[in-house]
Amino acid sequence: ETGVTQSPTHLIKTRGQQVTLRCSSQSGHNTVSWYQQALGQGPQFIFQYYREEENGRGNFPPRFSGLQFPNYSSELNVNALELDDSALYLCASSLDGGGETQYFGPGTRLLVL
């Protein structure tokens, strides 16, 4: 059974640029959730995708957008990067949407300069 994988592991961008982060869900899971973890804080929910449709969104602006593909992998896109977007971005996969057990990937650490 393959776990959740994310790419890249680290990324450095400058303010105003755009970034795409990728996530492959655990085998058999059809739901992907994205979280932002700022330094010294707990993860904050960005949004969830279930069977290629958005299935819930947290308090993040529209420049945070996502996509889920037919193989249930997912992308997180952030436009017009701001310094405060610097964080660890975590992807989690689960089965059939909802708040059931979510399994996390290792994360992508984004630094915005």
Next chain:
Amino acid sequence: AQSVTQLDSQVPVFEEAPVELRCNYSSSVSVYLFWYVQYPNQGLQLLLKYLSGSTLVESINGFEAEFNKSQTSFHLRKPSVHISDTAEYFCAVSRSSASKIIFGSGTRLSIRP
């Protein structure tokens, strides 16, 4: 709305001593409860979860947590800690009908030899 409070930001203990990490939640509906562990520079790993049934849940590495509905608590305990338990521990809550997991701010467990 749900929320999670982890009462201690840091807990220092000596190796082989017992430890308790405190977690309280607020919710007007039935919830799922989780403890996740984050080792340095890594993503989150599920330590244990309460979905229903027995209020005492255990992990494979000796941690246990007890769901106490009347006190709205889900404290994490281990009778004897090891150096390898050094990590950040996050308590979290969710509902089956909601897509997101809500995390506490985390407790840093540091083990002294």
